Structures are given as structure tokens and as C-alpha cells.
Amino acid sequence: MATFSDTGLLLLITLIKIAVVVFVMLTAIAYLTWLERKVVAHIQSRWGPYLVGYSGLLQPLADGAKFILKEDIVPLEVDTIVYWLAPFLALTLAFLSIAVIPFGESFTIHGRTISFQITDLNVGLLFVFAVTSLGVYSVALAGWSSNSKYPLLGGLRSSAQMISYELSLGLAVVGVLMMAGTLSLRGIVESQSGFWHIAGVNTFLPHWNIFVQPVGFLVYFTAAVADTNRVPFDLPEGESELVGGYHTEYSSMKFAMFFMSEYANMITVSCLATILFFGGWHGPVFGPYVLRVLLPVFWFCLKLFCFLFFYIWMRGTLPRFRYDQLMAFGWKFLLPLGLLNVLATSFVVAWISSP
Amino acid sequence: MPVRIGTNLVPLFYIFGALAVVAALSVVAQRMPVHSALSLIVVLCSLAVVYLLLGAEFIAVIQVIVYAGAIMVLFVFVIMLLNAGRETPSHRSRMARWLGAPLVAAFLLEVLLAIWKQFPAGASHAAAAVDAGPAAIGHLLFRNYVLPFEVTSILILVAILGAVVLAKKEF
Amino acid sequence: MVPLSHVLALSVTLFVIGAAGFVVRKNIITVFMCIEIMLNAVNLAFIGFSRYLGNLDGQLFAFFVIVVAAAEAAVGLAIIIALYRNRESLNIEDLDSMKL
Numbered sequence: 074m075a076t077f078s079d080t081g082l083l084l085l086i087t088l089i090k091i092a093v094v095v096f097v098m099l100t101a102i103a104y105l106t107w108l109e110r111k112v113v114a115h116i117q118s119r120w121g122p123y124l125v126g127y128s129g130l131l132q133p134l135a136d137g138a139k140f141i142l143k144e145d146i147v148p149l150e151v152d153t154i155v156y157w158l159a160p161f162l163a164l165t166l167a168f169l170s171i172a173v174i175p176f177g178e179s180f181t182i183h184g185r186t187i188s189f190q191i192t193d194l195n196v197g198l199l200f201v202f203a204v205t206s207l208g209v210y211s212v213a214l215a216g217w218s219s220n221s222k223y224p225l226l227g228g229l230r231s232s233a234q235m236i237s238y239e240l241s242l243g244l245a246v247v248g249v250l251m252m253a254g255t256l257s258l259r260g261i262v263e264s265q266s267g268f269w270h271i272a273g274v275n276t277f278l279p280h281w282n283i284f285v286q287p288v289g290f291l292v293y294f295t296a297a298v299a300d301t302n303r304v305p306f307d308l309p310e311g312e313s314e315l316v317g318g319y320h321t322e323y324s325s326m327k328f329a330m331f332f333m334s335e336y337a338n339m340i341t342v343s344c345l346a347t348i349l350f351f352g353g354w355h356g357p358v359f360g361p362y363v364l365r366v367l368l369p370v371f372w373f374c375l376k377l378f379c380f381l382f383f384y385i386w387m388r389g390t391l392p393r394f395r396y397d398q399l400m401a402f403g404w405k406f407l408l409p410l411g412l413l414n415v416l417a418t419s420f421v422v423a424w425i426s427s428p
Numbered sequence: 429m430p431v432r433i434g435t436n437l438v439p440l441f442y443i444f445g446a447l448a449v450v451a452a453l454s455v456v457a458q459r460m461p462v463h464s465a466l467s468l469i470v471v472l473c474s475l476a477v478v479y480l481l482l483g484a485e486f487i488a489v490i491q492v493i494v495y496a497g498a499i500m501v502l503f504v505f506v507i508m509l510l511n512a513g514r515e516t517p518s519h520r521s522r523m524a525r526w527l528g529a530p531l532v533a534a535f536l537l538e539v540l541l542a543i544w545k546q547f548p549a550g551a552s553h554a555a556a557a558v559d560a561g562p563a564a565i566g567h568l569l570f571r572n573y574v575l576p577f578e579v580t581s582i583l584i585l586v587a588i589l590g591a592v593v594l595a596k597k598e599f
Numbered sequence: 600m601v602p603l604s605h606v607l608a609l610s611v612t613l614f615v616i617g618a619a620g621f622v623v624r625k626n627i628i629t630v631f632m633c634i635e636i637m638l639n640a641v642n643l644a645f646i647g648f649s650r651y652l653g654n655l656d657g658q659l660f661a662f663f664v665i666v667v668a669a670a671e672a673a674v675g676l677a678i679i680i681a682l683y684r685n686r687e688s689l690n691i692e693d694l695d696s697m698k699l
């Protein structure tokens with residue numbers, strides 16, 4: 074029975090959560106660019122940005138100011154509605170999928186339990202996939218509406234790559250779903266609490282899905298890197314191949330939006346990898362109540378940071394795939410591997426749960 | 429805590445229903461096929477929200493993933509590939525244009541009246557909400573409807589083969 | 600709760616818009632999109648009835664309609680591509696003879 078004040082309070086709390094999450098995401102994206110430039114620079118034996126602020130920490134702010142103040146060049150004869158829609162769509166969808174990601178346990182204030190998640194959908198995982206599927210449009214439409222050869226080719230190639238690897242992404246997750254039994258992200262994390270027990274003996278391995286789904290994790294992470302158009306799968310936006318790919322004809326703030334949406338997608342996919350395979354926010358928890366509430370969030374962010382660092386490390390180290398190798402890899406290797414993983418997991422789950 | 433559809437979400441049905449109708453009119457009225465395709469995506473997504481409000485959470489997400497996220501991508505690709513530009517105006521008779529819209533409106537009103545008579549607003553109360561999550565749909569799919577399921581998988585295989593053969597350049 | 604007649608009214612409106620577009624439009628891809636609108640209107644009717652009868656069969660049917668629409672869209676668009684290669688036109692007024 075919801076009285077008005079109850080609904081109003083729920084709405085207020087949700088709005089506050091949304092504001093906090095959006096603010097943290099924007100800051101995270103900005104400083105992810107800093108981290109990327111620094112890490113790639115040190116891999117290449119040079120300093121990254123170091124002039125603006127101590128060790129270049131104000132560089133993202135300078136970049137943001139640059140993007141806002143730059144001249145906004147729009148080519149002739151672009152399809153205006155679609156040209157303006159594409160970057161906004163990219164950024165909106167990139168932020169939409171954060172709405173179901175759980176960052177930590179819940180805490181209680183004045184008798185109300187507030188969880189570190191904007192909303193916990195029954196089909197939360199499918200919601201993230203739905204938003205990822207819609208993200209293909211921003212790339213394809215950006216390429217087409219620019220009325221230019223290289224963006225069109227880059228946009229079509231990039232969107233074809235994204236839809237191909239989305240299949241493997243979905244399949245890789247089915248093994249995890251079979252073990253967790255629920256599509257709700259909070260439920261999947263909660264099914265990974267505790268430790269693995271073999272024949273009643275407590276091994277001190279955490280009950281994370283990575284230990285029973287290694288193939289699933291490899292397929293998921295490879296497909297995720299390809300789906301976010303990152304090295305080694307970033308041919309559609311490599312400079313030497315296609316100028317800038319689908320975002321060639323975009324300048325200043327619209328280009329910044331594409332840029333931000335790429336990093337936001339990276340963060341989302343890494344969040345999902347932590348939740349699905351590495352136990353989400355589970356980690357050693359001790360101390361007073363405030364520490365007990367904040368430590369899970371800290372463990373989640375630590376695992377997330379490891380994934381993001383790995384992404385950046387790959388960018389600094391690996392060469393890129395050629396487009397036909399990329400597509401062949403996705404369809405002829407990763408998809409069958411994902412299917413085999415599903416088959417093997419289902420056999421094992423059926424065998425274990427049979428009386 | 430799963431999503432609960434309470435009574436205070438009913439106005440959303442009308443909002444998204446109106447959005448779906450406006451977007452469908454836009455599909456029919458736009459000159460460029462790309463704009464029609466984008467309007468159709470809006471129709472599909474608003475219908476997905478309506479399905480969610482009607483308690484079909486799994487079908488809603490499947491609609492977005494499969495219909496709006498894969499089928500419409502196919503449409504958009506083909507439109508871009510074939511470089512479909514503006515449509516040339518037709519050379520049909522003027523009388524058809526003046527008679528067409530009123531006749532369609534009359535037909536629509538007639539069917540709406542038939543529905544109103546058949547299902548008066550006060551008399552239909554919904555049955556108790558059934559759990560329509562993936563587990564329930566899966567149970568039904570693999571027990572009662574396993575034959576249509578297998579047949580659709582063969583259908584998809586045939587469609588893949590047909591599409592590849594039809595769209596190839598050389599034989 | 601939303602009355603069943605309102606759900607069906609929305610479904611019928613979408614269907615009539617789709618049917619009108621199917622008859623009026625000249626570009627074959629747009630005609631195809633109007634067919635998809637009609638299929639979605641039928642899906643909405645299925646799900647509406649599923650809600651009001653408390654039965655999940657309607658949702659299963661909608662699921663199969665989505666799957667079949669996917670297969671149909673793939674084959675239909677392949678046919679359109681093949682037609683375009685032969686006739687160089689996407690206007691249905693030009694696609695009116697069986698001769699090559």
C-alpha cells in the first residue's frame with residue numbers, strides 16, 4: 074500500500090541515485106581518458122600528459138574545455154536530423170545500461186533499505202543486451218548521415234562487427250545464467266557469495282564463476298572488446314585504414330559524445346564482466362558499519378579498475394586485426410566455442426542436479 | 429526486488445501508445461526510407477514499453493533485442509546498401525487521394541466501435557497477474573510448444589540459406 | 600489497470616495505419632516496413648489478451664511471431680536486393696512485369 078509520501082520518497086531517492094551515478098560516470102570517463110594516455114605512454118616509453126596540473130591530472134578538464142570551445146563544422150548535404158541524432162543516441166544508450174548495474178550491497182537509514190543500484194530488473198541482464206543492440210544504430214547512422222565515403226564504410230563495417238560479436242556475447246553468458254538461475258544482476262552476484270566446497274571440504278577459493286566458466290569468460294571478454302570497437306578489433310576506426318571511421322565528419326562536442334560513449338561502453342562491459350564472472354562486490358569485509366557498507370563498493374571498483382587497465386594494456390600492446398580476419402574469428406571460432414560452452418555447461422549442470 | 433507494475437503506471441500506457449501511433453503515422457508519411465526506418469524503431473520501442481506495462485517483461489526485452497536491435501538493423505543496412513533516396517510522387521488518380529483518407533478513417537472508426545461493443549470498458553477486469561519471467565516462458569516453450577519451437581529453428585535455417593542464395597552476386 | 604478495449608483499440612489503430620501505408624507507399628522497403636507495423640499490432644493484441652485471460656500462451660505466440668518476422672525480413676530483403684540488381688529501381692510501379 075503506497076501512500077503519497079512513500080512514492081515521493083522512492084522517487085527522490087531514485088533521482089539522487091541517478092544524479093550520483095551520472096556524475097561518477099562522467100568523472101570516471103574523463104579520468105579514464107587520462108589513465109589511457111598515461112598508461113599507453115608509459116608502455117611506449119614516453120611521458121603522457123604532464124603539463125596541465127600535477128602529472129597531467131587536469132588534462133581531461135582542458136580537453137573538455139577544448140571540445141566545447143572548438144568550431145562545430147557540419148559538412149554540406151548531411152541528413153540533419155540523423156546527423157544530430159547519432160551522437161546523442163550513442164551517449165544516451167551508453168548511460169542507460171548503467172541503470173541496472175549493482176555496485177554494492179544495500180544499507181539501511183532510518184528504517185529504509187537503499188541498495189547501491191538504481192533499479193533491479195527481473196531481466197536486468199537482457200536489458201543490458203537490449204541497450205547494446207540498440208547501440209549499433211548510433212554507429213551505422215553516424216556513418217551514413219555524414220554523406221562521405223570513409224565514414225559510410227567505417228560505419229557499416231563497425232556495425233557489422235558489433236552485431237556479429239553481440240551473438241557471442243550473449244552465448245558466453247548463458248553458462249553463467251544456468252549456474253545462477255536468474256537474470257537479475259543482483260541475483261547473479263548473490264549466487265557467487267561464499268567459497269567453493271569440494272565434497273564438503275572448504276577450499277578457500279571464492280565462489281566466483283570464473284573458476285567454473287573459464288571458457289565462458291574468455292569468449293565474453295573477447296566479444297566485449299570487439300563489441301566496444303577497441304584494439305585489437307578497432308579497424309573500423311583506425312586512422313591508417315579509414316581516417317576516423319564513422320566519426321570522421323563530426324567535430325567538437327558531437328565527437329566528444331562519441332568518444333565518451335565508447336568509454337562508457339567500456340565501463341559497462343567491464344562492470345558486467347565483474348558481476349558475471351568475478352563475484353561483483355564480494356571481498357573481505359570487516360570493521361564498523363560504515364566500512365562494511367563501503368568496502369563492497371571498493372572491491373567492485375577495484376575489480377572494475379583491473380578490467381579497464383587490461384583494456385588499456387591491450388591497446389598499448391596488440392596490433393589490430395584485418396577486417397576479414399576479425400569477422401572470420403567472430404563467426405567461425407568464437408560463436409562455435411560459445412555454443413560448445415553452453416552445451417558442456419548444460420550437461421554438467423544436468424548431471425550435478427540430477428538425483 | 430523485481431519490478432512491480434502498480435496502478436500508478438497506467439498513464440504510461442496512454443503516453444507510449446500515443447507515441448507509437450504518432451511514430452507509425454511518421455513511418456507512413458516520411459519521404460526518405462531511413463526516416464521511416466527510424467520511426468519504426470520508435471514504434472517498436474514504445475510497443476516494448478507497452479508490453480512491459482501489460483506484464484510481458486520477457487517479450488518486451490526480446491522485442492527490443494530481436495526486432496528493434498536485429499531486424500531493423502537489417503532494414504537499415506539494406507536501405508544504406510541500396511542507397512534508397514527520396515520517393516517520387518505517384519501518378520495515381522486524384523480521386524483516390526481525396527477518397528482514401530476519409531474511407532480509412534471510417535473503417536477505423538467502425539472497427540473501434542465493434543471493439544467497444546464487444547469489450548465495454550467497465551466489464552473487463554484483468555485476471556491475476558501471471559509470472560511472465562523467462563523461467564515461466566521457458567517452461568511453456570519447452571513443454572507445450574516444443575514442436576513449434578523445433579519447426580521455427582528449421583524455418584530460420586531455411587531463411588538463412590534462402591537469404592544467402594538470393595543475395596549472392598554470382599552463381 | 601488498462602481496460603482490454605483500450606489495448607485492442609491501440610492494436611487496431613496501428614494495424615489500420617500499417618495497412619494504409621502498405622497500400623499507399625511506392626518504395627518497396629517502406630511497404631515492407633508497413634507490414635512489420637501490422638505484425639506488431641497483432642503482437643500487441645496477443646499480449647493484451649494474454650494479460651486479460653491470465654494465460655501465457657498469448658506471449659508464446661507473440662514470441663513466435665517475432666521469430667517468424669525475423670526470418671521473413673531476412674528473406675524479403677534478400678529478394679529486394681536481387682530485384683534491385685535486376686531492375687535498378689525500388690519503385691513498385693516499375694516492378695510490374697514477370698519478364699526479366
